[in-house]
Amino acid sequence: MRxxxxxxxxxxxxxxxxxxxxxVPWMATPYAWVGVVGRILIGITIALMIIDESLGLRxxxxxxxxxxxxxxYFIHDIGHVIGGRIxxxxxxxxxxxxxxxxxxxxxxxxxxxxxxxxxxxxxxLLNILAGSVALFLYGLAASPMVLFFAVANYAxxxxxxxxxxxxxxxxxxxxxxxxxxxx
Numbered sequence: 001m002r003x004x005x006x007x008x009x010x011x012x013x014x015x016x017x018x019x020x021x022x023x024v025p026w027m028a029t030p031y032a033w034v035g036v037v038g039r040i041l042i043g044i045t046i047a048l049m050i051i052d053e054s055l056g057l058r059x060x061x062x063x064x065x066x067x068x069x070x071x072x073y074f075i076h077d078i079g080h081v082i083g084g085r086i087x088x089x090x091x092x093x094x095x096x097x098x099x100x101x102x103x104x105x106x107x108x109x110x111x112x113x114x115x116x117x118x119x120x121x122x123x124x125l126l127n128i129l130a131g132s133v134a135l136f137l138y139g140l141a142a143s144p145m146v147l148f149f150a151v152a153n154y155a156x157x158x159x160x161x162x163x164x165x166x167x168x169x170x171x172x173x174x175x176x177x178x179x180x181x182x183x
Contacts, residue, residue: 004166005099005100006099007031007098008097010029010095013029015029021094022078022081023090024091026093026094026096027094029096032096034099035099035100035101039069040062040067042069043062043063043064043065043067043069044059044066045062046065046148047061051144061145065148068145068152069152072127072155072156075127075153076123076126077103077123079122079123079124079126080103080120080122083119083121084103084105084119087111089105089115092105113176114179116175117171117172117175120169120172123156124156124160124161127157128157128158130153134147134153135147
């Protein structure tokens, strides 16, 4: 099984159980740590560009930014878990790979369009909600880390709604077109 933007062969790569959350097992490939390190490096790069402090402080803030990106990614996944539960067809597995997280749904996926749309909307909507809460908190205590967390969540939320291959927006657009054809 090949998934866009995934370097591992998901059919043969072993998986390690990390934990179970909301009834869904969260698994990781042996190279999932590469994705975490990559997101931390992105956080460090952003901090080096926008923070005007000592190098040590910029690196520390960058690591915190990277952790914030990772947390925003987990929030996105939790949104998909919740969306699947609301749709009545829950996710079977959340899989972390070296490049991205993947929602795994086993079996035939011949469900009505609203099932796919609800599952796809869960991640972006929870990110947008988390970003809004973080933005509200930023208004109370102007912390650059809280603002960054808001931006990271908005980036995941709105970015995943772009109708491009393997993004939630592509699923939503495909299913809206499918449901319109069935009318």
